[in-house]
Amino acid sequence: MPTKVAAAPRRTRARRGEGDRLREEILGAAERLILERGNIDAVSIRAIADAVGVTPPSIYLHFADKDELVFAVCELRFREFRDAMNAASGESPDPTESLKLRGLAYVRFGQEHPEHFRVLFVARGEAEDLPPGIVESVSLLADTSQLTTDDLVRLAASPELPVGTAAFLDVVTAVRRCMDAGALPDGDPLAGAVSHWMIIHGYTTLRLAKPWFPFPPVEQVLDDAYELVRLRLTAGTEG
Amino acid sequence: MPTKVAAAPRRTRARRGEGDRLREEILGAAERLILERGNIDAVSIRAIADAVGVTPPSIYLHFADKDELVFAVCELRFREFRDAMNAASGESPDPTESLKLRGLAYVRFGQEHPEHFRVLFVARGEAEDLPPGIVESVSLLADTSQLTTDDLVRLAASPELPVGTAAFLDVVTAVRRCMDAGALPDGDPLAGAVSHWMIIHGYTTLRLAKPWFPFPPVEQVLDDAYELVRLRLTAGTEG
DNA sequence: TGTACATCAGTGAACGCGCGTTCACTGATGTAC
């Protein structure tokens, strides 16, 4: 597995105080390379340095080691992912349509950035190396069903929240809005959001893994996902 | 990432004509090592040879290269996976219960053999390197809705079918049985099976990727999956 | 029954490679006087 990459022309040296410029360029190149190649292990420090037009040791001026660099890239991409979801969601004033557009954006993100998607949602989660702050933010999910829509919006906007949790809270809020509008029955919006996530995620990952399989069109899955949320909200209030 | 493994005691040499014995041992060790470590790339030829108690070149007596070995392991494990599904499914005479048990076995398989699961269902599917025979078997799925339950059973039993396709046909058959028993409405059992697969797969992969997240208990997901299948069968006959 | 020989399951040493990371350094840029 060769890791050669068209080397960028030697870049001009940053001026004093502009050291962060290289940091940004490294992040950009790493992101691009991860996207191009399949595996994150297949992207080497050397390849990243080459792409930026710099020597490998320069990377260590900005990141302690490879893990720190990979983590930084993920954070960045997770933020972009969340923004994409919210942008798609905002394209319709109708909460039902808005939730479906959110699902559509999820599927599209997986299709268009399969490697970043893999890093964000598929890479094995180790119990030992939890993202910082995730434990607190999860315990906070415990009683979202008591919160109003405004509470949820405020919560999702907290800057100290891990971006993954915030992105999930956006979905909870979207479900909650459907309930507010009377489009979905009252119930626990978190349970509904989880159901939505599961089926959309299943569809996205299976399409990536088995591209030859005759999966149904995305519109049908979005409709099914919506009805599944209804099902869960109803079942939840019954039980 | 060290790849050292407790080396097995030097094994006794196979007798003439028993060359396949080593082949089996290699497959067993490879399977075990893939299961232990996360990544399949993290399992080296050397580690496998060590675990078997043999030198690395011996591997090449039985497999052309590493890819061929990995493929053989997957085939083997896919068969075990399918057997596990069918065994679980057979534990109840009730078709509804049987379908749910099948889903439960899927989730359990993912939980208990996360790395094999990853290899079978998560690894990126490249359009160029399709498993042999998959194209024919997929085109064969086109009109399963016309087939009787017996037809489906016979089809799934065809020995020349790729084991993945066969395992999926087992699910189609399970859905079809629910229709036969009147537990589910008439419709396209293939569409129902895909829906079932999507949500169960989504649940399984998300639990693996985000072990800290408060996902609902598996029983609830199995119930939801069943109702989702009903939803799809109904929607399919309407549209 | 004894022996020469072909077969075949493995061995041992080495190959070239790309990797992450370290270390001593260089030379342009800005600052103090």
Added chain:
DNA sequence: TGTACATCAGTGAACGCGCGTTCACTGATGTAC
């Protein structure tokens, strides 16, 4: 305005490592006569 100097963004060469794979070989096992 001119110069000595500290700062800092990088460089270049090398480290030790594990990898997949190759190649010439060895020595036990079975077979033919």
